Amino acid sequence: xxxxxxxGLTRAQNLTVINSDGSCTHFAEFEIPVYQTDEFRLRLPxxxxxxxxxxxxxxxxxxxxxxxxxxxxxxxxxxxxTAHRLSFRIGYPTVRLxxxxxxxLALPEVFQTAGTLEWVIxxxxxxxxxxITSGLETQKAVPDLTRFGDYGRLLxxxxxxxxxxxxxxxxxxxxxxxxxxxxxxxxxPRERK
Numbered sequence: 001x002x003x004x005x006x007x008g009l010t011r012a013q014n015l016t017v018i019n020s021d022g023s024c025t026h027f028a029e030f031e032i033p034v035y036q037t038d039e040f041r042l043r044l045p046x047x048x049x050x051x052x053x054x055x056x057x058x059x060x061x062x063x064x065x066x067x068x069x070x071x072x073x074x075x076x077x078x079x080x081x082t083a084h085r086l087s088f089r090i091g092y093p094t095v096r097l098x099x100x101x102x103x104x105l106a107l108p109e110v111f112q113t114a115g116t117l118e119w120v121i122x123x124x125x126x127x128x129x130x131x132i133t134s135g136l137e138t139q140k141a142v143p144d145l146t147r148f149g150d151y152g153r154l155l156x157x158x159x160x161x162x163x164x165x166x167x168x169x170x171x172x173x174x175x176x177x178x179x180x181x182x183x184x185x186x187x188x189p190r191e192r193k
Contacts, residue, residue: 007033007112007113007114007115007167008032008033008110008111008112008113008114008170009030009031009032009110009112009113009114009115009117010031010032010033010083010114010115010116011029011030011031011114011115011116011118012028012029012030012031012110012114012116012117012118012168013028013029013030013118013144013147013148014026014027014028014029014107014108014117014118014119014120015027015028015119015120015122015145015148015151015152015155016092016105016119016120016121016122017122017151017155018095018097018103018121018122018123018124019124020097020124020125022094022095022096022097023094023095024091024092024093024094024095025051025089025090025091025092026048026088026089026090026091026092026107026108027087027088027089027090027148027151028042028086028087028088028090028107028108029085029086029087029088029147029148030085030086030087030088030110031083031084031085032074032083032084032085032086032112033082033083034077034081034082034083034084038073038074039071039072039073039074040071040072040074040084040086041069041070041071041072041110041111042069042070042072042088042108042109042110043068043069043070043108043109044065044068044069044070044090044108045068045090045092045106045107045108045109046068046106047092047093048068048090048091048092048093048108049090049091050063050065050070050088050089050090050091051089051090051091052087052088052089053070053072053086053087053088053089054086054087055072055074055075055084055085055086055087056075056084056085057085060072070088072086088108090108092105097123097124097127097179097181098181099180099181099183100178100179100180100181101178101179101180102132102176102177102178102179103176103177103179104174104175104176104177105121105174105175105177106172106173106174106175107119107172107173107174109170109171109172109173110170111170112170113167113168113169113170114165114167114168115166115167116164116165116166116168117136117164117165117166117168117173118143118162118163118164119136119162119163119164119173119175120143120145120155120160120161120162120163121160121161121163121175121177122155122158122159122160123158123159123160123179124158125157125158125159126181126182127159127179127180127181127182128159128179128180128182129159129161129177129178129179129180130177130178130179131161131163131175131176131177131178132175132176132177132178133175133176134163134173134174134175134176135165135168135173135174136163136164136165136168136173136175137163137164137165138161138162138163139162139163139164141162142162143160143162161177163175
């Protein structure tokens with residue numbers, strides 16, 4: 001039976017990588033209790049395209065996407081299995097970075113409550129950012145990026161913003177991000193002689 005009250009996603013981890021050439025890739029990792037459902041639905045943000053999906057480490061050949069809604073059929077649970085792990089790689093529209101700017105970003109929309117929702121936005125080196133509006137709380141802790149493999153290891157040295165929320169309800173999550181490029185000659189404190 002389906003539970004009306006409960007946490008549909010144990011954990012949702014998101015990583016948005018904005019590269020210096022403006023390309024933008026989003027990674028989403030979801031952990032779903034095996035008893036929840038036999039299908040997972042996710043709505044991609046406007047103008048985003050699905051690059052790949054894997055379930056429990058196995059890539060799915062051709063996931064169904066109609067009107068930005070992606071449906072994933074979940075496999076039968078194996079003995080001792082407590083959760084399904086879903087990994088999405090999504091191409092976001094190009095982000096034109098200037099010296100100073102404001103960006104609107106959105107997470108893929110999920111239709112269940114998430115026990116823990118995390119979102120890391122990584123900018124190219126030489127940029128700093130500030131969250132203007134978001135339904136999530138800015139975190140001071142260092143995010144755990146190990147789930148994102150090589151990307152996570154490489155991005156530890158990049159400037160990033162880490163947001164999170166416990167018991168995040170289903171629905172659209174977005175943010176407004178103000179950024180500025182640091183120019184060494186202007187941003188370094190001047191030495192006095």
